[in-house]
Amino acid sequence: MLKPLGDRIVIETVEKEEKTASGIVLPDSAKEKPQEGRVVAAGTGRVTDSGERVALEVSEGDHVIFSKYAGTEVKYDGKEYLILRQDDILAVVE
Amino acid sequence: MLKPLGDRIVIETVEKEEKTASGIVLPDSAKEKPQEGRVVAAGTGRVTDSGERVALEVSEGDHVIFSKYAGTEVKYDGKEYLILRQDDILAVVE
Amino acid sequence: MLKPLGDRIVIETVEKEEKTASGIVLPDSAKEKPQEGRVVAAGTGRVTDSGERVALEVSEGDHVIFSKYAGTEVKYDGKEYLILRQDDILAVVE
Amino acid sequence: MLKPLGDRIVIETVEKEEKTASGIVLPDSAKEKPQEGRVVAAGTGRVTDSGERVALEVSEGDHVIFSKYAGTEVKYDGKEYLILRQDDILAVVE
Amino acid sequence: MLKPLGDRIVIETVEKEEKTASGIVLPDSAKEKPQEGRVVAAGTGRVTDSGERVALEVSEGDHVIFSKYAGTEVKYDGKEYLILRQDDILAVVE
Amino acid sequence: MLKPLGDRIVIETVEKEEKTASGIVLPDSAKEKPQEGRVVAAGTGRVTDSGERVALEVSEGDHVIFSKYAGTEVKYDGKEYLILRQDDILAVVE
Amino acid sequence: MLKPLGDRIVIETVEKEEKTASGIVLPDSAKEKPQEGRVVAAGTGRVTDSGERVALEVSEGDHVIFSKYAGTEVKYDGKEYLILRQDDILAVVE
Numbered sequence: 001m002l003k004p005l006g007d008r009i010v011i012e013t014v015e016k017e018e019k020t021a022s023g024i025v026l027p028d029s030a031k032e033k034p035q036e037g038r039v040v041a042a043g044t045g046r047v048t049d050s051g052e053r054v055a056l057e058v059s060e061g062d063h064v065i066f067s068k069y070a071g072t073e074v075k076y077d078g079k080e081y082l083i084l085r086q087d088d089i090l091a092v093v094e
Numbered sequence: 095m096l097k098p099l100g101d102r103i104v105i106e107t108v109e110k111e112e113k114t115a116s117g118i119v120l121p122d123s124a125k126e127k128p129q130e131g132r133v134v135a136a137g138t139g140r141v142t143d144s145g146e147r148v149a150l151e152v153s154e155g156d157h158v159i160f161s162k163y164a165g166t167e168v169k170y171d172g173k174e175y176l177i178l179r180q181d182d183i184l185a186v187v188e
Numbered sequence: 189m190l191k192p193l194g195d196r197i198v199i200e201t202v203e204k205e206e207k208t209a210s211g212i213v214l215p216d217s218a219k220e221k222p223q224e225g226r227v228v229a230a231g232t233g234r235v236t237d238s239g240e241r242v243a244l245e246v247s248e249g250d251h252v253i254f255s256k257y258a259g260t261e262v263k264y265d266g267k268e269y270l271i272l273r274q275d276d277i278l279a280v281v282e
Numbered sequence: 283m284l285k286p287l288g289d290r291i292v293i294e295t296v297e298k299e300e301k302t303a304s305g306i307v308l309p310d311s312a313k314e315k316p317q318e319g320r321v322v323a324a325g326t327g328r329v330t331d332s333g334e335r336v337a338l339e340v341s342e343g344d345h346v347i348f349s350k351y352a353g354t355e356v357k358y359d360g361k362e363y364l365i366l367r368q369d370d371i372l373a374v375v376e
Numbered sequence: 377m378l379k380p381l382g383d384r385i386v387i388e389t390v391e392k393e394e395k396t397a398s399g400i401v402l403p404d405s406a407k408e409k410p411q412e413g414r415v416v417a418a419g420t421g422r423v424t425d426s427g428e429r430v431a432l433e434v435s436e437g438d439h440v441i442f443s444k445y446a447g448t449e450v451k452y453d454g455k456e457y458l459i460l461r462q463d464d465i466l467a468v469v470e
Numbered sequence: 471m472l473k474p475l476g477d478r479i480v481i482e483t484v485e486k487e488e489k490t491a492s493g494i495v496l497p498d499s500a501k502e503k504p505q506e507g508r509v510v511a512a513g514t515g516r517v518t519d520s521g522e523r524v525a526l527e528v529s530e531g532d533h534v535i536f537s538k539y540a541g542t543e544v545k546y547d548g549k550e551y552l553i554l555r556q557d558d559i560l561a562v563v564e
Numbered sequence: 565m566l567k568p569l570g571d572r573i574v575i576e577t578v579e580k581e582e583k584t585a586s587g588i589v590l591p592d593s594a595k596e597k598p599q600e601g602r603v604v605a606a607g608t609g610r611v612t613d614s615g616e617r618v619a620l621e622v623s624e625g626d627h628v629i630f631s632k633y634a635g636t637e638v639k640y641d642g643k644e645y646l647i648l649r650q651d652d653i654l655a656v657v658e
Contacts, residue, residue, distance in 0.1 A: 003465040051428030052145030083466040090177040091096040146239030184271040185190040240333030279284040280367040334521035373472040373554040378655040414600030459654040522615030560647040561566040
């Protein structure tokens with residue numbers, strides 16, 4: 001099992017259709033496209049400058065959207081994961 | 095539903111006429127142009143270095159103006175949203 | 189009405205004669221020239237790392253001088269405004 | 283009157299002979315040359331991350347030396363001033 | 377014995393097969409590949425801005441995954457180690 | 471008299487032989503060479519983010535070694551001084 | 565005697581064989597090589613943002629490993645020293 005440290009999260013990425021429904025390329029290419037995944041494991045939280053540990057807002061099983069170029073790819077036990085910081089997670093899909 | 099984390103905000107953008115009333119390009123191009131939208135969901139707030147969570151100043155339904163190149167475009171349930179940090183929001187239109 | 193967030197200020201800019209009285213270009217061009225305006229609305233203040241909100245030093249009606257390239261131009265209700273952070277304001281003209 | 287905000291200082295610059303007594307250019311050009319001036323007005327001080335306001339160390343009338351390229355030139359009421367942060371002031375001449 | 381300072385960790389790296397099972401190069405080369413190792417020694421922890429020492433989350437013997445280009449190679453007593461900061465460790469393998 | 475502000479120090483530099491005893495250029499040119507001087511005046515200290523003033527570690531008359539390219543040259547009363555921050559001082563020679 | 569300030573350390577460097585035992589150049593040249601030395605003097609410690617002084621973890625006589633390009637070379641009393649910050653020290657060799 002992968003146990004991330006601090007404010008890091010282990011994510012199993014979800015393949016996402018890159019084309020829009022109408023097949024048209026979006027005009028504003030300056031904006032980055034996000035990626036989806038499922039939280040496999042979450043760290044114990046970030047320690048603030050005052051020495052307090054702040055619990056993470058996501059937990060195992062959460063379906064999340066994150067910045068596409070964030071994190072580090074990790075291959076473990078034959079499967080691929082992405083380890084990123086909670087700050088790279090944009091939103092939880094409920 | 096998209097539930098943003100921390101100080102992030104989910105916004106439904108509003109199309110805005112790019113030309114001025116007179117159709118004249120503004121002389122001072124060094125200044126960036128803002129964009130408008132409506133807040134769909136707001137995070138739980140930023141955690142300061144002293145470990146305190148500061149509630150966000152905007153909430154669902156607010157009409158906001160934000161920096162044009164801020165945030166990440168997210169396509170969810172057939173609609174497009176923009177997820178950005180509260181700090182990228184310039185003002186609430188009341 | 190535009191209600192700025194945090195330490196942001198909405199300003200109605202004032203046109204300012206760019207030439208000096210004698211019409212001579214100033215020799216030291218390394219220094220940036222400021223711009224003038226009137227405060228239309230001020231945010232609720234900046235939140236420090238210790239979670240305390242610090243009230244702004246300017247308020248509606250103040251005549252201020254600010255760094256020329258600061259802020260974002262916002263067109264609202266047919267008029268143009270500039271939204272900037274209080275830190276970009278150099279001084280209040282009394 | 284110009285009332286600077288926070289840790290900003292309004293200064294009336296003093297012309298300073300740029301040549302050395304012997305007229306020789308200083309060999310170590312990597313070091314920046316300072317400039318002199320008189321404090322016309324001082325802000326209310328900087329607010330620390332803990333929300334405390336720290337009073338400025340200079341006050342009206344002080345003769346100060348500051349980094350040459352610091353600050354913003356402001357023309358007000360026919361006279362030129364320089365507005366800079368206290369941190370750009372190197373020393374008070376007593 | 378190597379006793380790391382602060383939030384530093386001494387690691388004995390583990391050789392890791394660089395090819396994927398199918399031998400196919402991963403399409404997204406923008407993401408960095410991690411490296412594995414075993415913790416040989418851990419520092420006394422980071423001191424926060426409030427002067428509190430935060431104990432490290434890893435300890436001797438832990439099998440860890442870290443960012444490939446992190447740290448400094450140290451040759452000691454005929455063996456090679458890597459000294460990095462705990463923040464460069466992505467996860468503990470359990 | 472020059473009274474430096476905050477964590478600044480006024481130094482009277484000491485000429486230092488640039489060649490080594492043997493006249494050989496040092497092989498590792500990546501490292502910067504320091505300079506010597508005597509403390510003429512020291513500021514009242516740095517104010518931390520918690521609003522506390524930390525007294526300086528050097529005082530008038532101290533013989534100090536500092537980073538060669540640090541600080542600003544000031545000509546005052548016919549003599550040349552260097553004003554730098556205490557953080558640029560490497561050590562006191564006792 | 566050289567008395568370093570704050571979190572600085574005076575080190576007498578130790579010559580270290582640059583070749584590996586087998587004489588083979590290490591394949592991963594992206595990683596920096598460390599250097600060894602002995603602590604001659606240590607400062608009084610770093611002052612945190614909360615105004616607390618944190619004692620250093622090394623003391624006179626410690627055999628340390630540090631980042632090769634850290635610090636400033638100081639020639640004092642005919643001998644060469646290196647003054648660096650404690651943060652540049654990777655580990656103490658015990």
